[in-house]
Amino acid sequence: MTQRTAPHTFKLRRGRLTAHQAEGLERLGPVYGVPVTDKPLVLSELFGRAAPLVVEVGFGMGEATVAMALADPARDVLAVDVHSPGVGKLLRALESAQLSNVRVVEADALHVLRTMLDGVLLDEVRVYFPDPWPKARHAKRRLVSSSFCDLVAARLRPGGVLHVATDWEPYARLARGVLQAHPDFEVAVLDTRPAHRPLTRFEQRGHAAGRRSFDLLATRG
Numbered sequence: 001m002t003q004r005t006a007p008h009t010f011k012l013r014r015g016r017l018t019a020h021q022a023e024g025l026e027r028l029g030p031v032y033g034v035p036v037t038d039k040p041l042v043l044s045e046l047f048g049r050a051a052p053l054v055v056e057v058g059f060g061m062g063e064a065t066v067a068m069a070l071a072d073p074a075r076d077v078l079a080v081d082v083h084s085p086g087v088g089k090l091l092r093a094l095e096s097a098q099l100s101n102v103r104v105v106e107a108d109a110l111h112v113l114r115t116m117l118d119g120v121l122l123d124e125v126r127v128y129f130p131d132p133w134p135k136a137r138h139a140k141r142r143l144v145s146s147s148f149c150d151l152v153a154a155r156l157r158p159g160g161v162l163h164v165a166t167d168w169e170p171y172a173r174l175a176r177g178v179l180q181a182h183p184d185f186e187v188a189v190l191d192t193r194p195a196h197r198p199l200t201r202f203e204q205r206g207h208a209a210g211r212r213s214f215d216l217l218a219t220r221g
């Protein structure tokens with residue numbers, strides 16, 4: 001049973017799957033999907049090799065996941081989200097791109113990091129555009145918190161990176177404060193969005209609404 005001391009960082013949405021996404025889930029789940037367990041994963045069995053591992057938390061529709069995995073075949077990616085339509089879409093995209101270095105878990109990333117990746121040393125953790133929870137009374141549902149940073153710091157190898165991107169300025173300020181206060185991280189705030197992080201539709205909508213993106217890179221000491 002997963003221990004939970006904080007409210008969920010996501011809305012429990014009834015995902016409306018398109019027929020395409022549902023077909024993707026059913027046919028490709030056994031190929032690219034990872035069942036949720038209460039035991040640590042055996043990564044060499046999962047990927048069929050030993051390679052540095054990146055975890056992407058909240059991949060949405062998986063646009064960045066696919067583009068970044070294609071550009072970086074030497075590393076494996078474990079992509080985590082709770083939203084079934086996005087999972088179905090990503091599974092189909094992995095098949096189309098013939099990618100073998102991505103696996104997908106439909107679960108709360110906190111459970112995945114805490115339990116399924118217990119004992120693993122990660123190369124990178126990506127949190128791109130976490131749900132902003134703009135209302136003050138919901139701020140405690142934001143994913144990036146000091147306890148999240150403790151968990152990520154415990155899973156990253158020395159020199160490994162936590163990359164947080166957000167277009168919600170109060171969230172960027174909060175994340176920067178939490179990361180800079182953390183004894184295990186050296187934080188860089190980028191002036192411009194890094195070219196290797198693809199522009200997703202979600203980020204484009206933010207730009208269209210007049211928001212800019214903030215990228216924070218926290219390196220584990």
Ligand SMILES: C[S@@+](CC[C@H](N)C(=O)[O-])C[C@H]1O[C@@H](n2cnc3c(N)ncnc32)[C@H](O)[C@@H]1O
Nearest residue numbers: 009010058059060081082108109128129200202
């Ligand atoms: C605003 S969307 C951004 C999606 C994507 N990263 C992008 O840039 O287009 C945030 C995503 O994080 C997911 N999410 C939020 N909390 C999560 C958690 N604890 N574990 C896994 N996924 C989570 C949501 O389901 C949603 O798909």
